[in-house]
Amino acid sequence: MNVAEASPAPDSVQPFIHLDKVRKSYKARGEEFLAVSDVTFDVAAGEFVALVGPSGCGKSTLLKILADLHHHDSGEVRIGSPDNPFDPSRDIGMVFQQALLLRWRTIIDNVMLPAEILGLPIKQSRERARDLLAMVGLAGFEDRYPHELSGGMQQRASIARAFIHDPKLILMDEPFGALDALTRERMNVELHRIWRESGKTILFVTHSISEAIFLSSQIVVLTARPARMAALVPISLPEPRTVADKTNAEFSNYARKVYELLGMT
Numbered sequence: 001m002n003v004a005e006a007s008p009a010p011d012s013v014q015p016f017i018h019l020d021k022v023r024k025s026y027k028a029r030g031e032e033f034l035a036v037s038d039v040t041f042d043v044a045a046g047e048f049v050a051l052v053g054p055s056g057c058g059k060s061t062l063l064k065i066l067a068d069l070h071h072h073d074s075g076e077v078r079i080g081s082p083d084n085p086f087d088p089s090r091d092i093g094m095v096f097q098q099a100l101l102l103r104w105r106t107i108i109d110n111v112m113l114p115a116e117i118l119g120l121p122i123k124q125s126r127e128r129a130r131d132l133l134a135m136v137g138l139a140g141f142e143d144r145y146p147h148e149l150s151g152g153m154q155q156r157a158s159i160a161r162a163f164i165h166d167p168k169l170i171l172m173d174e175p176f177g178a179l180d181a182l183t184r185e186r187m188n189v190e191l192h193r194i195w196r197e198s199g200k201t202i203l204f205v206t207h208s209i210s211e212a213i214f215l216s217s218q219i220v221v222l223t224a225r226p227a228r229m230a231a232l233v234p235i236s237l238p239e240p241r242t243v244a245d246k247t248n249a250e251f252s253n254y255a256r257k258v259y260e261l262l263g264m265t
């Protein structure tokens with residue numbers, strides 16, 4: 001072994017997330033059921049990474065492992081580094097397919113919920129909640145109740161809620177799956193802007209290939225269950241991205257590649 005191999009990598013080049021040969025099985029009805037068999041990828045701090053793969057292949061399972069809600073059987077899962085320590089109870093924000101807002105709380109009180117649970121200073125958090133609601137285009141709706149907002153607006157509020165405690169990592173599990181096509185396109189543009197402005201690391205599960213290409217710096221393509229790596233596809237589309245980019249030849253080439261990797265061509 002030479003000296004370079006023996007010394008640990010400087011922190012600046014260590015990935016923020018490191019998964020190596022991650023395996024996860026569930027026990028169901030007395031039988032072991034392999035959900036994730038061999039998943040290996042790295043995510044740099046500030047990256048936007050999409051996970052795509054067939055239904056039931058283990059994408060949500062992987063997010064739950066990263067959120068520390070499930071334990072993996074073997075392999076390595078590391079988030080953060082000595083210079084950038086990571087505490088899953090404080091450093092993760094989650095967004096799901098449904099907005100999951102509490103109907104008896106106003107929009108701003110819903111956004112405030114994680115701050116209250118974590119015991120963060122209320123006054124500053126409320127100011128931050130107002131700023132975040134403005135960031136997601138909901139200024140003026142702070143005191144409305146969830147049923148007074150459209151589905152897209154509710155999902156924007158749930159994105160603001162995921163950012164309230166300034167987490168280092170945002171995990172999104174098909175966050176736009178329940179929206180109509182046009183609202184979804186708008187939310188893609190909004191989320192891309194929010195990601196660029198916030199500098200957060202985002203892992204995003206989607207079934208939409210064009211959404212994955214539009215949003216990501218890298219796409220993790222997974223095989224049918226049990227999830228294995230089909231490929232990592234770096235996306236180097238110019239910034240800022242607009243919906244019109246989806247009609248470019250470069251965009252179509254990426255789409256063709258991902259469909260091929262999924263065995264759909």
Ligand SMILES: Nc1ncnc2c1ncn2[C@@H]1O[C@H](COP(=O)(O)OP(=O)(O)OP(=O)(O)O)[C@@H](O)[C@H]1O
Pocket residue numbers: 026027028033034035053054055056057058059060061062225
């Ligand atoms: N708690 C559980 N107990 C037993 N099996 C489970 C559990 N959670 C998930 N599974 C199984 O593990 C596999 C992967 O599930 P997972 O929810 O991670 O898939 P997914 O890729 O997110 O699917 P989808 O795209 O449909 O959301 C599935 O076959 C599922 O049946």
Ligand SMILES: [Mg+2]
Pocket residue numbers: 059060061173
């Ligand atoms: Mg899922």
